[in-house]
Amino acid sequence: MTTLWQDVRYGFRMLAKNRGFTAIALVTLAVGIGANTIMFTMSDLLLRPPTKVKEPEQLMYCAIQDALFPWFRYSAYLTLRNSGLVFSDCLAQGDDARPTTLVHGNSVGQVRAAYVSANYFSFLGVAPAQGRGFLPAEERQGSGPVMVLTHRTWRRLGADPNMVGQFLRVNGVSCQVVGIAPEGFTGATFIGPDLWLPLGSHLAVADLSRGRPPRADLGPDRDYPSVHLVGRLQPGLSRSAAQAQLQALVARFKREYPRQWKPNSSLALRPPGRFFIDADVEQEQLSATLFSLVLMGVSGVILLIACLNLANMLIIQGAARRREMAVRMALGGGRWRIIQQLLVESALLALLGGILGLVLAFWGTSILRAWIGSVQDAELRCFRPSLNVRVLVATLGFCLVATLLFGLRPAQWLSRCDIAGEMKDSAGGVLGSVRRRRRGLSMVGQIALAVALVLSASLLTRSAFQLMRPDPRFPLEDKLVVQIDPLSAGYDRVRSIQTCEALADRLSSLPQVKALGTSPRLFFGGGDVLSISECTPAAEDGGARRHLARWAAVTDVGRDYFAALEIPLLQGRRFNLRDGAPNAEKVTIIDESLARKLRPDGNALGCFVQYGGFGEYSDPYRVVGTVAHVPGVGDPEVHLQMYKPAQPDQLSPYLYVHVANRKAAGMLREQIAEEIHRIDARVPILSIETLARIRKADTSIWFARFGARLALAAGAAALFLAALGIYAIKGFMVVSRTPEIGIRKALGATHWDIMSMVFREGLVLTVVGLFFGLLLGLGVARVAASLLYGVSPIDPVSVVATVVLLALTAVLAGLIPARRAARIDPMAALRYE
Amino acid sequence: MSGVQEALIQVENLHRVFVTDEVETHALAGIHLSIARGEYVAISGPSGCGKSTLMAILGLLDTPSEGDYWLDGRPVASLTPSERARIRNRRVGFIFQSFNLIGDLTVHQNVELPLLYRRVPSAQRRQWVQEALDRVGMSHRAKHYPAQLSGGQQQRVAAARAVVGRPAILLADEPTGNLDSNSGRAVMDMLAELHREGTTICMVTHDPRYAGYAQRTIHLFDGRIVDDDMAVQKPQDSLGGTVERRA
Structure with missing residues (x-):
């Protein structure tokens, strides 16, 4: 122990003595370990179970297999729960895929609501941080609507300590806040809602408030949402036994x-998905593991580059310490003793680097949190990477790995020195640097790894830019989308429609507005889970039906929708007022891709089409016009598109405004807000944004940007480390070759001769590293080609950018050592010898 | 100044002061010296007397703190670093005590180095290197690396490197310092041969046996010339040979 303490003290002294080396080594390690800590934080987030849930491994999701749709009716949930079969307790959770409008004072926003059984919080073993969970009576239809907010939502609403007891409007329905969930609790899954309401509130809050009457054909279930079931198995009951017992209910459910x-x-039992309750947990786990492996692989490469750097630096520095080691061995120090001392020094470096790496990781995860916080998709905002005990332990592990990676080899080498040879006066007549070939190989290795990472980052960045670049045929900056929610003002459907119409009339009359269209939904390209078929007019009666596509978009449009969005009419006509009349013939306008599917020459006027889902089909629609295809965001697939005229009794709260002057869009936004307030101050404005901004905030673009940012950060770290490595290696190379450089100068070498010599040596290594790095990078790109959008894996722009970037980095990193070498005083160099 | 113009090396009142940590060391304290073309001069004296410092200044590796130095009739004080490098390359050849061959280069490449810096065309370079190696009897080792040679052979290669560019003067700093007596004698014989062929040599040595090879021995003590002997070397039998003093 005393020896170890001595080594530690001596190690600190050595680090303090070689400040330049220590600084470079610490920065190198901090970047390497910090990158790994950040990536581990992400992996940990993806792989760990939802926080706060009690004994999450006991949760079991009850899945309906091979049914028309995979959700339980509320009555089925009650049947299963009350049967006493299999589960000691179970919860029901109905998700509302449609956004919910939450109004608190002047704050209006769209949130995601989950409708849950009253035992939700007690079942998951979580007590609300404030207030209470739900009472059994609140699960029943007709009780006063109440809700529990997530901690995140409560904070977003101002973190009012007196929030419990207050009434907020959810979809226009006044709901009392009865509790605030503890921080970090997202429910049974990792991705959770913004607020929970009891199942009994669903009819009032999700259906009636949106103008949707209950479905009479569902009997007593009409008042409740369809639900997912999660239970805890009875003690001692295995999953297979439980699954067998459950089949007793299947016949009853079928009946x-x-x-x-x-x-x-x-019925089947399986652990609930980590992100989505009904997801296949094994598939989810596989995806998360693969993603984590990619993250850890990238950061592992960065750590490897860092350790290659350090090993080189230690070997070069070790050359100056060979005499010291020879003296120690001559005084009786054994080989293992020397290795121990050197490893202690390396471990000290690694630990100090690890501490700096943690600081870097803390900073990095804050940036990650900010990036994730900027995503439009509320579900993704649940991801909040943060440092925790597991991350700290992992960081310690990275330090240990780093110590072994960079410290062991130099320690072995130094401990094998020739005592007699080193103890002789070093008046040898041959000047040569230490292990130049091995260092060269190592430098080639780290440049190659850096090139591969930079090339990948470059490809992902180009891909993200391609994704973000809108189709030039559809300008988006001059299209404003106004989204209002009159239903949330408490209006009935008729009054809501009247409000939307009045607003559309008013906005159409504004001089800055070129055209205005309306729609019940936001649509700017892409597809939905709807199939489209060609049919004969009698198809609904069993006539012939030709299936055309499984993923298609069907959009109801009103007023001058096509003019407002500048979607060119290619054939036929646009909709007229008569098309929307209640008893009018059902007509449709389709996009050019659907027209070509119907008729190869694209002349599909007069054809009949149907759309459908879950085995149900619409009436046949006659094609009266063909318009240009509107491309989706981040989806290379061409999805068929079909437009129908909006019905007079259909609420269209999305107004598409074609602004006459793009630069006036900002001013017009304010004017539109004023107009809405003038018409009806109670109507909540959910957003007034240009289509360009809406598109930019799209989740697929966010993901591409996020991936590109991560890749760029990794590429930058690799580039930085490679530069630092080249700088350090060349710097130490110059120091170790000072006498040689002195001799060269004595023989007549000029400044330029020496500089070009140092550069030339680096150039060969850089070119070799670039070559192998490009091979590696292009190989990786080919494997991961599916992640790229609009960019070939062998993208010349990315290759050239990578080569130029690496070449510049190598030149800049070599410049200072080369200048230092050129300035070496030959006399001083010879005295050095 | 006619003497100044005729001499290959002329220094007057040369001082060199090293300042470290507020301590001034006067390595050279007023040297007056003239070396004629074709002369073989030995500079001797005890350790720390300033021999190597004088040699470094004569070889344009160092600059004097005070005094004047003319090389081939041209003052060197105002030369730029590039000009000094060019003169070192074309007019001066160095042989160091510790040979200072570059380990990663072959014998041929080591000898070729000054010619590379002079941008001599490759055919001519090959010819000159061959001639220089022939002169020192090392042609057969041209493709070897320095580490594969004995100390004496390494010093002969160093000598070949020093003379390959046909310098006006050869500066040898303790050329036998790291050699055994047999190798040392061989190197001294080689230098004598080079001198006979017309090379001007200025050699630092603290060994009187080797100083005897020179026509003239200059004794330094505490940075000053205390004796300047002109000698006529009768037989070139080196160690133990008869040396007749002329002055």
Whole structure:
């Protein structure tokens, strides 16, 4: 122990003595370990179970297999819960895929709501941080709407300590806040809602408030949402036994729900998905593990580059310490003793680097949190990477790995020195640097790894730019989308429609508005989960139906929608007022891709098409016009598009405004807000944004940008480390070759001769490293080609950018050592010898 | 000044002061010296007397703190670093005590180095290197690396490197310092041969046996010339040979 303490003290002295070396080594390690800590934080986030849930490994998701749709009716949930079969307790959770409008004072926003059984919080073993969970009575339809906010939502609303007891409007329905969930609790899954309401509130808050009457054909279930079931198995009951017992209910369910349950439908138990409750956990786990492996692989490469750097620096520095080691060995120090001392010094470096790396990681995760916080998709905002005990332990592990990676080899080498040879006066007649070939190989290795990372980053960045670049045929900067929610003002459907119409009339009359269209939804390209088929007019009666596509978009449009969005009409006509009349013929305008699917020459006027989902089909629609295809965001697939005229009784709260002057869009936004307030100050404005901004905030673009940013950060770290490595290696090379440089100068070498010599040596290594790095990078790009959008894996721009960047980095990194070498005083160099 | 113009090396009142940590060391304290073309001069004296410092200044590796130095009739005080490098390359050849061959280069490449810096065309370079190696009897080792040679052979290669560019003067700083007596004698014989062929040599040595090879021995003590002997070397039998003093 005393020896170890001595080594530690001596190690600190050595680090303090060689400040330049220590500084470069610490920065190198900090970047390497910091990058790994950040990536581990992300992986930890993806792989760890949801926080706060009690014994999450006991949760079991009950899945309906091979049914028409995979959700339980509320009555089925009650049947299962009350049967006493299998589960000691179970919860029901119905998700509302549609955004919910939450109004608190002047704050209006769209949130994601989950409708849950009353036992939700007690089942998951979580007590609200403030207030309470739900009461059994609140699960029943007709009780006063109440809700529990997530900690995140409560903070976003101002973190009012007296929030519990207050009434907020959810979809226009006044709901009392009865509790605030503890921080970090997202429910049974990692991606959670913004607020929870009891199942009994669904009818009032999700359906009636949106003008959707309950479906009479569902009987007593009409008042409740369809739900997912999660239970805890009875003590001692295995999953397979439980699954077998559950089949006793299947026959009953088939009998009671014949439209949903098919003859071969069954029940299955599996752990709930980590992100989405009904997801296949194994598939999720595989995806998360693969993603984590990629992250850790990238950061592992960065750590490897850092350690290659350090090993080189230690070997070069070790050359100056060979005499010291020879003296120690001559005094009786054994080989292992020497290795121990050197490893202690390396471990000290690694630990100090690890501490700096943690600081870097803390900073990095804050940036990650900010990036994730900027995503439009509320679900993704649940990801909040942060440092925790597991991350700290992992960082310590990285330090240990780093110590072994960079410290062991130099320690072995130094401990094998020739005592007699080193103890002789070093008046040898041959000047040569230490292990130049091995250092060269190592330098080539780190340049190659850096090139591969930079090339990948460059490809992902180009891909993200391609994704972000809108189709030039559809300018988006001069299109404003106004989204209002009159239903949330408490208006009924008729008054809401009237409000939207009045607003559309008013905005159409503004001089800055070129055209105005309306739609019940936001659409700017892409597809939905709807199939499209060609049919004969009698198809609904069993006529012939030709399936055309499984993913298609069907959009109801009103007023001058096509003019407002500048979607060119290619054939036929646009909709007129008569098309929207209640008893008018059902007509449609389709996009050019659907027209070509219908008729190869694209002349599809007069054809009949149907759309549908879950085995149900619409009436046939006659094609009266063909318009240009509007490309989706980040989706290379061409999805068929079909437009229908909006019905007079259809609420269209999305107004598409074509602004006459693009530069006036900002001013017009304010004017539109004023107009809405003038018409009806109670109507919440959810957003007034240009389509360009809406597109930019799209989740797929966010993901591409996020991936590109991560890749750029990794590439920059690799580039920085490679530069630092080249600088350090060349710097130490120059120091170790000072006498040689002195001799060269004595023989007549000029400044330029010496500088070019140092550069030339680096150039060969850089070119070799670039070559192998490009091979590696292009190989990786080819494997990961599916992640690229609009960019070939062998993208010449990315290759050239990478080569130029690396070459510049190598030149800049070599410049200072080369200048230092050129300035060496030959006399001083010879005295050095 | 006619003497100044005729001499290959002329220094007057040369001082060199080293200042370290507020301590001034007067390595050279007023040297007056003239070396004629074709002369073989030995500079001797005890350790720390300033021999190597004088040699470094004569070889344009160092600059005097005070005094004047003419090389081939041209003052060197105002030369730029590039000009000094060019003169070192074309007019001066160095042989160091510790040979200072570059380990990563072959014998041929080591000898070729000054010619590379002079941008001599490759055919001519090959010819000159061959001639220089022939002169020192090392042609057969041209493709070897320095580490594969003995100390004496290494010093012969160093000598070949020093003379390959046909310098006006050869500066040898303790050329036998790291050699055994046999190798040392061989190197001294080689230098004598080079001198006979017309090379001007200025050699630092603290060994009187080797100083005897020179026509003239200058004794330094505490940075000053205390004796300047002109000698006529009768037989070139080196160690133990008869040396007749002329002055």
